[in-house]
Amino acid sequence: MTTVPRLTDAERDAALSSLPGWVLRADGLAICKTFRFGDFAEAFGFMTRIAIQAEKADHHPEWFNVYNRVEITLTTHDAGGLSTRDVALARAIEQAA
Numbered sequence: 039m040t041t042v043p044r045l046t047d048a049e050r051d052a053a054l055s056s057l058p059g060w061v062l063r064a065d066g067l068a069i070c071k072t073f074r075f076g077d078f079a080e081a082f083g084f085m086t087r088i089a090i091q092a093e094k095a096d097h098h099p100e101w102f103n104v105y106n107r108v109e110i111t112l113t114t115h116d117a118g119g120l121s122t123r124d125v126a127l128a129r130a131i132e133q134a135a
């Protein structure tokens with residue numbers, strides 16, 4: 039059941055143009071960005087700040103962490119692609135970085 043509408047291509051492109059470093063995944067269904075920090079503690083602190091906001095919003099990132107690197111993918115499972123929830127979370131992540 040789809041409870042969240044997917045972004046149109048125009049909405050997606052407009053959102054991406056205002057999110058530096060975020061790129062569309064090859065299948066067009068997600069946006070991605072890799073963040074690098076000074077060490078693991080900084081990377082994990084960043085992830086912790088995001089986790090609190092993600093839980094409050096009930097919208098969660100897919101991510102992969104090695105030492106100081108955090109690779110993040112955002113997509114809306116309930117929509118089968120990108121929604122305004124991914125854009126909102128990407129903006130919150132930028133604030134947390």
Ligand SMILES: C[C@H](O)[C@H](O)[C@H]1CNC2=NC(N)=NC(=O)C2=N1
Nearest residue numbers: 096097098099113114115116117
């Ligand atoms: C039941 C719960 O509200 C849903 O599964 C939420 C949880 N977090 C989620 N996170 C993401 N990224 N996409 C979703 O569709 C989603 N759905």
